[in-house]
Amino acid sequence: MTRALKRMDPWQTVEDLSPGNALLRHQISLRYGSVGMDVPASELVITSGAMEALNLALESVTQPGDVVAIETPTFYGALQALERRGLRAVEVETHPRTGVDLDSLARVIDEHPVKACWFMPTFQNPMGSTMSDAAKEQLVGMLATRAIPLIEDDVYGELAHGARRPPPAKAWDRTGWVLHCSSFSKSLAPGYRIGWVAGGRFAATLGRNKLMSSLATALPSQLALQEYLQHKSFDRHLRALRHSLSRQQAACLRLIERYFPTGTQVTCPEGGYFLWLALPEGVDSLTLQQDALRLGIGVAPGHLFSADRRYTRHLRINYGHLADPRLEGAIRSLGDLANAQLKSATEKSEPIFDGHSSRP
Numbered sequence: 001m002t003r004a005l006k007r008m009d010p011w012q013t014v015e016d017l018s019p020g021n022a023l024l025r026h027q028i029s030l031r032y033g034s035v036g037m038d039v040p041a042s043e044l045v046i047t048s049g050a051m052e053a054l055n056l057a058l059e060s061v062t063q064p065g066d067v068v069a070i071e072t073p074t075f076y077g078a079l080q081a082l083e084r085r086g087l088r089a090v091e092v093e094t095h096p097r098t099g100v101d102l103d104s105l106a107r108v109i110d111e112h113p114v115k116a117c118w119f120m121p122t123f124q125n126p127m128g129s130t131m132s133d134a135a136k137e138q139l140v141g142m143l144a145t146r147a148i149p150l151i152e153d154d155v156y157g158e159l160a161h162g163a164r165r166p167p168p169a170k171a172w173d174r175t176g177w178v179l180h181c182s183s184f185s186k187s188l189a190p191g192y193r194i195g196w197v198a199g200g201r202f203a204a205t206l207g208r209n210k211l212m213s214s215l216a217t218a219l220p221s222q223l224a225l226q227e228y229l230q231h232k233s234f235d236r237h238l239r240a241l242r243h244s245l246s247r248q249q250a251a252c253l254r255l256i257e258r259y260f261p262t263g264t265q266v267t268c269p270e271g272g273y274f275l276w277l278a279l280p281e282g283v284d285s286l287t288l289q290q291d292a293l294r295l296g297i298g299v300a301p302g303h304l305f306s307a308d309r310r311y312t313r314h315l316r317i318n319y320g321h322l323a324d325p326r327l328e329g330a331i332r333s334l335g336d337l338a339n340a341q342l343k344s345a346t347e348k349s350e351p352i353f354d355g356h357s358s359r360p
């Protein structure tokens, strides 16, 4: 940032209003190119994190009162964004490993006047699911035929644990119906608040909406990121990060197996930094979260990930805090809390029999 600011021309503050700094957009366009995608800089709008990109996308393709299809479970930020804009959510079944169920989506589209879909096809939050390339292609085709925009939230896409970064659904977009939203928040620098949207056929509307809502994204952050992408090896950084996340996931899974109640089911995503757990019947994850918080441990209860609070025995664990020596203690405490809940649930359901009194 220091280097970038030394070179900053004050006129840039005017020149780099929405859609954002041209050199940064060029660097992002090159990154699309490195995975074989043709996304010109002119299609990109720089935003304040992916959250603004997603909100602008929603605003550009819907009117208050419209129906938007979302995954279930889904990122609570999506639920909040829909609520804020007065939109109605309709949930599409989503598999913990393979993501959006296309048959369920087809049914939802037949039954509801869906105006847009907001999906995370790669390393979904909270489950970490990833749709196959074939399913992504089918999804894009299905929505394009029906003229339904796909708002693709791809903030975890760069965090593949293996060598291959799964291409976003946008890679199969031939007609501009996909609005691909991402950021550097999860992969490089959350505090800089730099995100973007590749808006397809909606790019001009997005640029205008960005201008009307906040004029521009903070220029020092844009220039610092541009400087970094031009002169440093983002890919080398990503390789190290992915490797660490993969090791951390393995460690976390081993600890869960050791300390959590028998019957706990857990996902094993190929990227990102979340694990999604289904605990045995009898555990309430909201109580668990509150008890854990008193011990200084943060987890996300399943309740947060659906409008109807249906994931009451589910938990999302974040293993993104690399090499934290407190991890084992924290997982053990969570396991103890879950086991204690199960024990008291079993005791409550067992008939109390006092051996001294005679039966009626």
Ligand SMILES: Cc1ncc(COP(=O)(O)O)c(C=O)c1O
Pocket (backbone or CB within 6 Å): 048, 049, 050, 051, 052, 075, 077, 120, 125, 153, 155, 182, 183, 184, 185, 186, 190, 194, 195
């Ligand atoms: C799925 C998902 N989308 C979007 C965001 C927001 O990203 P940003 O910090 O770049 O605004 C988050 C952050 O938690 C997220 O998990």
